[in-house]
Amino acid sequence: METSTLDAEDHRLIVATQGGLPLVPRPYHALAAQLGLTPEDVMARLTRLLAAGVIRRIGAVPNHYALGYSANGMSVWDVADECIDSLGEAIGRLPFVTHCYHRPRALPLWPYNLFAMVHGKSRDEVEAQMKQIAMLLGTSCRAHDVLYSSRILKKTGLRIGN
Amino acid sequence: MDETDRRIINALQGGFPICEAPYREAASALELTEVDLITRLQRMLETRILTRFGPMYHAERMGGALVLAALAVPEADYEHVAGQVNALPEVAHNYRREHTLNMWFVLATEIPAGIPAAIDKIEAATGLKVHAFPKLKEYFVGMNLAA
Numbered sequence: 558m559e560t561s562t563l564d565a566e567d568h569r570l571i572v573a574t575q576g577g578l579p580l581v582p583r584p585y586h587a588l589a590a591q592l593g594l595t596p597e598d599v600m601a602r603l604t605r606l607l608a609a610g611v612i613r614r615i616g617a618v619p620n621h622y623a624l625g626y627s628a629n630g631m632s633v634w635d636v637a638d639e640c641i642d643s644l645g646e647a648i649g650r651l652p653f654v655t656h657c658y659h660r661p662r663a664l665p666l667w668p669y670n671l672f673a674m675v676h677g678k679s680r681d682e683v684e685a686q687m688k689q690i691a692m693l694l695g696t697s698c699r700a701h702d703v704l705y706s707s708r709i710l711k712k713t714g715l716r717i718g719n
Numbered sequence: 720m721d722e723t724d725r726r727i728i729n730a731l732q733g734g735f736p737i738c739e740a741p742y743r744e745a746a747s748a749l750e751l752t753e754v755d756l757i758t759r760l761q762r763m764l765e766t767r768i769l770t771r772f773g774p775m776y777h778a779e780r781m782g783g784a785l786v787l788a789a790l791a792v793p794e795a796d797y798e799h800v801a802g803q804v805n806a807l808p809e810v811a812h813n814y815r816r817e818h819t820l821n822m823w824f825v826l827a828t829e830i831p832a833g834i835p836a837a838i839d840k841i842e843a844a845t846g847l848k849v850h851a852f853p854k855l856k857e858y859f860v861g862m863n864l865a866a
Contacts, residue, residue: 576771596739614732616731649858706815
């Protein structure tokens with residue numbers, strides 16, 4: 558779906574739901590009443606946004622610190638550009654990786670082009686996960702590092718306006 | 720958080736139904752009542768075990784832009800610079816990390832042109848170079864951690 562196919566009602570629906578769904582037995586009916594739409598229209602729009610990938614998924618977003626995942630590392634790897642896509646896909650499939658991206662290097666300060674966020678209940682667990690990734694990458698990886706977050710300075714997430 | 724809460728978190732990190740009574744349908748699959756599921760979600764949101772319950776939107780597909788960026792901040796100026804960076808509404812997340820590049824933040828803007836504008840503002844305010852790491856390719860994004 559091109560973003561241009563989002564109409565004004567889609568936009569209002571996004572604004573109304575980006576903070577969460579109403580916790581009532583018929584949440585889509587509640588949204589419909591709030592937005593002046595029919596419940597069928599609200600459900601059809603959400604179904605379409607989900608199919609188009611504008612909505613990644615609908616469900617619970619756990620606070621990983623509350624689940625005991627206190628060791629959160631940004632693991633970064635310098636891998637050969639010609640095989641980064643297949644390696645990135647493989648790393649993204651690991652259960653402890655929540656985000657995996659190809660990003661540009663910033664030489665000479667920053668030689669890494671593959672970024673994978675890893676989560677463990679201790680740094681030892683993350684170190685073991687790092688070894689698992691290193692084994693998967695094998696000789697295609699020239700250097701790596703893991704940057705733990707030592708402090709959350711701000712966390713608000715993306716919010717679009719009305 | 721008890722065993723039922725864990726089952727809810729593990730089962731509902733996606734796939735919440737779109738239908739007339741979705742909590743009832745999701746509760747039934749977990750062998751819970753609708754009221755029990757709603758009450759537990761409410762409590763887990765209030766106690767911050769969950770940060771949100773609902774649709775997760777894809778910024779770029781809504782027409783917006785997200786960019787990861789980093790600064791190498793001199794230690795003596797760290798708090799001051801953190802204040803300057805956090806003051807921008809475009810800064811969605813900001814973390815201290817242990818590296819020469821010691822401040823990592825995500826810029827999120829409603830239109831792509833907002834990103835260079837935000838970078839200019841940070842460079843002007845701090846006098847530091849912003850290193851931007853836009854994603855070239857996304858391999859996986861998901862929260863599938865076991866509770």
